[in-house]
Amino acid sequence: MSDPKLDKPDELAGTEQPFVQHLMELRDRMIKAVLAIGVAAAVLAFFPGPGALYDMLAAPLVATLPKGATLIATNVISPFVVPIKILFMAAFMIALPIVLYQVWAFVAPGLYSHEKKLVMPLVVSSTLLFFFGVAFCYYIVFGQVFSFIQSFAPKSITAAPDIEEYLNFVLGMFLAFGLAFEVPIAVVLLVRMGVLTVAQLREYRGYFWVIAAVGTALVTPPDAGSMLMLLGVVGGLYEVGIVAAQMFVSSTKAPAAAESEAETTKP
Numbered sequence: 001m002s003d004p005k006l007d008k009p010d011e012l013a014g015t016e017q018p019f020v021q022h023l024m025e026l027r028d029r030m031i032k033a034v035l036a037i038g039v040a041a042a043v044l045a046f047f048p049g050p051g052a053l054y055d056m057l058a059a060p061l062v063a064t065l066p067k068g069a070t071l072i073a074t075n076v077i078s079p080f081v082v083p084i085k086i087l088f089m090a091a092f093m094i095a096l097p098i099v100l101y102q103v104w105a106f107v108a109p110g111l112y113s114h115e116k117k118l119v120m121p122l123v124v125s126s127t128l129l130f131f132f133g134v135a136f137c138y139y140i141v142f143g144q145v146f147s148f149i150q151s152f153a154p155k156s157i158t159a160a161p162d163i164e165e166y167l168n169f170v171l172g173m174f175l176a177f178g179l180a181f182e183v184p185i186a187v188v189l190l191v192r193m194g195v196l197t198v199a200q201l202r203e204y205r206g207y208f209w210v211i212a213a214v215g216t217a218l219v220t221p222p223d224a225g226s227m228l229m230l231l232g233v234v235g236g237l238y239e240v241g242i243v244a245a246q247m248f249v250s251s252t253k254a255p256a257a258a259e260s261e262a263e264t265t266k267p
Helices: 019-046 050-062 078-110 113-151 163-180 183-192 198-203 205-219 224-252 255-264
Strands: none
Touching: 019 050, 019 078, 050 078, 050 113, 050 163, 078 113, 078 163, 113 163, 113 183, 113 224, 163 205, 163 224, 183 198, 183 224, 198 205, 198 224, 205 224
């Protein structure tokens, strides 16, 4: 007798396409993503403009500088290049949902239905979490960090940070906090791939806090405030990831795996 489970038709049967057609679709998706970034950059170039974007980015630092102090440019072309870099960085972030949609539209036809249930929510949630991390860094952490740094500056020194160095610092901090906010996604993926179980994640909680403390000390400036804020956020997101893994992973199992698990749990 044939096994009815093995006789089920493959969802992806008949969806194969020639390699050249895949390349053409990839090209079209990339063009659409680049166009989205270009349109966002064109809009930002007119309003609010590259200079205004840099002023917005520099606002947390400028607010803590002594009265009359400003940022300086030590490179001849920095006043032009740095605002343009920020313009395209902002354009990319604005167009990121469209870029990710193009990625999703390219890979979705080759995924099973249970895999689609996993991928799309992870793409959306990871994007939102990264944005939350950047916003948390800009609105909360920068004020604390820059105030702490300026409080240690001797009165005989006039602070005049270089705009290019400031941009590098900001990008590094944005990346650190954006990735730190991805902890729940990493936890869910570890459980979904079978690397760890939810029980093991709870058991290893203490080790995670030690690793997180070392990591936050390395990526944050030398002040206890920003380190403790990031550590608290990362630790809280770890707990959120455990809950999310328990709820989310069971709903994205393959049908065969779900049936087999249901049979094993029958009395």
